[in-house]
Amino acid sequence: MEEMILKLKQEIIEVLNLEDVKPEDIDNDAPLFGEGLGLDSIDALELIVLMEKNYGIKLQDPAKGKEIFKSVNVMADYIQKNRTK
Amino acid sequence: MEDLKLKYVYIDRQHACVDGVMLEHESQGGAMLSELYRAHIGDWPKFFKMDTLSKVGFLASDLLLKAIGREKPGEEYTSDCAVVLFGTTASLCADRNYQETIQDADNYYPSPALFVYTLPNIVTGEIAIRNRFRGETSFYVVEKADAAQMAFHLACAFDDDVTAGVLAGWVDSRHNDDFQAFFTMVTRDDAKYTDRLAAAIQTIMDNSNI
Amino acid sequence: MERIVQCIADNVVSPLGLDSASNYDSVKSGKSGLKRYDGIAMSLMDRELVESACLENGIPAARFTFFEKMVLLSCIKAVRDSGIDPSSDRVLFVLSTTKGNVSLLGNTAGFPEERVLLGVAARQISDWFGNKNSPLVVCNACISGVCAQIEAMRALMSGRYDYAVVTGADEQSPFIISGFKSFKAVSNDFCRPFDSDRRGLNLGECAATVVLKAADSVQDGWQLLNGAIRNDANHISGPSRTGEGSYLALMEVLRNCTPHHLAFVNVHGTATAYNDEMESIALFRAGLTDVPVTGLKGCYGHTMGAAGIMESILSMYAVMDHTVLATRGFAQQGTTYPVAVSPVNRTTDRRQFIKLLSGFGGCNAALLYRLNG
Numbered sequence A: 001m002e003e004m005i006l007k008l009k010q011e012i013i014e015v016l017n018l019e020d021v022k023p024e025d026i027d028n029d030a031p032l033f034g035e036g037l038g039l040d041s042i043d044a045l046e047l048i049v050l051m052e053k054n055y056g057i058k059l060q061d062p063a064k065g066k067e068i069f070k071s072v073n074v075m076a077d078y079i080q081k082n083r084t085k
Numbered sequence B: 001m002e003d004l005k006l007k008y009v010y011i012d013r014q015h016a017c018v019d020g021v022m023l024e025h026e027s028q029g030g031a032m033l034s035e036l037y038r039a040h041i042g043d044w045p046k047f048f049k050m051d052t053l054s055k056v057g058f059l060a061s062d063l064l065l066k067a068i069g070r071e072k073p074g075e076e077y078t079s080d081c082a083v084v085l086f087g088t089t090a091s092l093c094a095d096r097n098y099q100e101t102i103q104d105a106d107n108y109y110p111s112p113a114l115f116v117y118t119l120p121n122i123v124t125g126e127i128a129i130r131n132r133f134r135g136e137t138s139f140y141v142v143e144k145a146d147a148a149q150m151a152f153h154l155a156c157a158f159d160d161d162v163t164a165g166v167l168a169g170w171v172d173s174r175h176n177d178d179f180q181a182f183f184t185m186v187t188r189d190d191a192k193y194t195d196r197l198a199a200a201i202q203t204i205m206d207n208s209n210i
Numbered sequence C: 001m002e003r004i005v006q007c008i009a010d011n012v013v014s015p016l017g018l019d020s021a022s023n024y025d026s027v028k029s030g031k032s033g034l035k036r037y038d039g040i041a042m043s044l045m046d047r048e049l050v051e052s053a054c055l056e057n058g059i060p061a062a063r064f065t066f067f068e069k070m071v072l073l074s075c076i077k078a079v080r081d082s083g084i085d086p087s088s089d090r091v092l093f094v095l096s097t098t099k100g101n102v103s104l105l106g107n108t109a110g111f112p113e114e115r116v117l118l119g120v121a122a123r124q125i126s127d128w129f130g131n132k133n134s135p136l137v138v139c140n141a142c143i144s145g146v147c148a149q150i151e152a153m154r155a156l157m158s159g160r161y162d163y164a165v166v167t168g169a170d171e172q173s174p175f176i177i178s179g180f181k182s183f184k185a186v187s188n189d190f191c192r193p194f195d196s197d198r199r200g201l202n203l204g205e206c207a208a209t210v211v212l213k214a215a216d217s218v219q220d221g222w223q224l225l226n227g228a229i230r231n232d233a234n235h236i237s238g239p240s241r242t243g244e245g246s247y248l249a250l251m252e253v254l255r256n257c258t259p260h261h262l263a264f265v266n267v268h269g270t271a272t273a274y275n276d277e278m279e280s281i282a283l284f285r286a287g288l289t290d291v292p293v294t295g296l297k298g299c300y301g302h303t304m305g306a307a308g309i310m311e312s313i314l315s316m317y318a319v320m321d322h323t324v325l326a327t328r329g330f331a332q333q334g335t336t337y338p339v340a341v342s343p344v345n346r347t348t349d350r351r352q353f354i355k356l357l358s359g360f361g362g363c364n365a366a367l368l369y370r371l372n373g
Helices: A002-015 A041-055 A062-068 A072-082 B029-040 B045-049 B052-067 B092-103 B112-118 B122-131 B147-157 B194-207 C020-028 C047-056 C066-082 C118-128 C141-157 C174-182 C244-254 C273-285 C304-320
Strands: B008-012 B016-018 B081-087 B137-141 B165-175 B178-187 C004-013 C035-037 C040-043 C091-096 C136-138 C163-170 C206-215 C221-231 C262-266 C352-359 C363-372
Touching: A002 A041, A002 A072, A041 A062, A041 A072, A041 B112, A062 A072, B008 B052, B008 B194, B016 B052, B029 B052, B045 B052, B052 B081, B052 B092, B052 B122, B052 B165, B052 B178, B081 B122, B081 B147, B092 B112, B092 B165, B092 C174, B112 C174, B122 B137, B122 C221, B137 C118, B137 C141, B137 C221, B147 B165, B147 B194, B147 C141, B178 B194, C004 C020, C004 C066, C004 C141, C004 C304, C020 C304, C047 C066, C066 C118, C066 C163, C066 C206, C091 C118, C091 C141, C091 C304, C118 C136, C136 C141, C141 C163, C141 C206, C141 C221, C141 C304, C141 C352, C141 C363, C163 C304, C206 C304, C221 C244, C244 C273, C244 C352, C244 C363, C262 C304, C273 C352, C304 C352, C304 C363
Parallel strands: B081 B137, B081 B165, C091 C136, C091 C163, C262 C352
Antiparallel strands: B008 B016, B008 B178, B137 C136, B165 B178, C004 C206, C004 C221, C035 C040, C163 C206, C221 C363, C352 C363
16 A cells, blocks of 8 residues: 555656655645645646546546545545556 | 837747846756746746746746836735737647647547646736736737737737736747747836837847747 | 727627528527537537538638638628728738637648648638738637727727727637546536536537727717726636636726616626636626626537627627527526526617626636617
8 A cells, every 4th residue: 555655646746747746745644635735626637637547547526536635545545446457 | 219128038948038138057948947947936836837838938927027126926916917928839839738648549638737728828827826917918829920010919908097017928839848938018108109119029029039 | 089999790600500690590599509419518510511601602622721711701701791891901800719720730631730820820811801911819718709809999999900800710629628528617418507507518619700990980880898808816727716807807897887778798607617606706796786697608608719709799689689688508596696697588778788708817808889879
């Protein structure tokens, strides 16, 4: 799981162009949106693309992203359970 | 009548020049934009999410506003400064980057973060957000850089009584490492005589190889 | 002496018809151009119909892209009706489009690569009419059509030009459709502006033209009184939660009229959750709660660069017909502030209207037309 979390953090940093952020800067339990990383609605949509492209998870309802992107831990857990690739 | 002189910022893939003074940098192309952002701005991480057109426009506008001594925005919003930009390529660079995400049926993942930049006026929005400008924002696409045409439409922007100044510029980008821009600030007085304004813009263009 | 600006001719080319009058009649009788294509609702031009109309108008099929053909068809009739000499150096051509020939990026179809540049596309149109002035392309996302009329008005007021041919158009292509889908902004079903059950927008194709004229005194007919463009300075894709830019643009045009003179506000009304909510807030803040509101996206979808011009023209026809058009797709109020939309046509004897739009980049625009005489 830890390996998976590190990989996920690297993927998030890459697709969201978080240029000056390192994986260790992202707290596993901290909320991805709101304060902290300063992510916005376009970032949320881009994370939906990431889940489909890298893990084969199709999220039809973007509102569901709110729960899944609560934290890196929650997101990694969701991916483990639902991934198709 | 005395000639009109406008302070300006010029940026291309190898140069960045603020009112005639070259800025030092080691890299070129897209990497140069990041280097200049880190050296001269540094407080706007969303910069790295922007497409090339917006990065160039954002950087040039920020350097210009600093050079003319405009204070950084506080909490207050203003409507008196319009942003009016021109170019020939519009969002062509972003268009190509987005097209790549849909070109191949086996690797078809349309990117919303790339798609949003396929509108050239997004750069005017980025500048408005940064500076808390709630005035007019416009992007005009033209056949070629023509000082008289630009001066005419910049003067038109003052038909809006609220507009006291126009943050005006030229910005083009065909690829992530290929871009050209100049930015200047035009006041209502500067725009009073369109021919004089056109001559001032022509001077900027001559000095910046546009 | 201050010049005034009139609209002297118009034309709408859409799935609902190849001229303004047939478009208006279709909308008034409750028709919509929206159909289902592979499960998603859109309003698309019949390609064969466009080709045969080009043939009738002597437009060589191989010389122009589909986008340019739509623009030409809409221009040719409007210019002919106006009676102006389009080759005169006193005529300015303005093109409002968001993506022009972008479909050539996926497949150039034998056209030179440069044709994807909007200035080059606009030149094809000017050349057809023999006009030597450098054409202006207004590329301000979804508000382009209103901005193009505002800029043409200013150019005419300045005295440099006497006429402006202002055309708005966009072609739908996989590029645009996939992008809006990636934004989760598209509804598969027919859109429902301002409704409590609205689920997103539909995309549409259209080309629309107005011919504007500068006059030295007020004359009978349509006068473009005022227009304003304002930015939210909030977010590049999400509308302001307080409707800031739309509110400011509305307040600016309201300097030239009072709400009880307005037949209606023709809104953007895309039927996305955020847009319609934002517009309801802006209308409320601007004191327009009691003014009838009408939206056309249920008949045409979102026609992007064409929207500001086509929706202005349909509004003119509605005022001349003493009608506030129904907002197709609307049934039940679904915004925080009530908006005076209606699922059926209403009557009016007022002679002014506001056209309101907002778009990506945080931009908003409003303009005010009045019928004189």
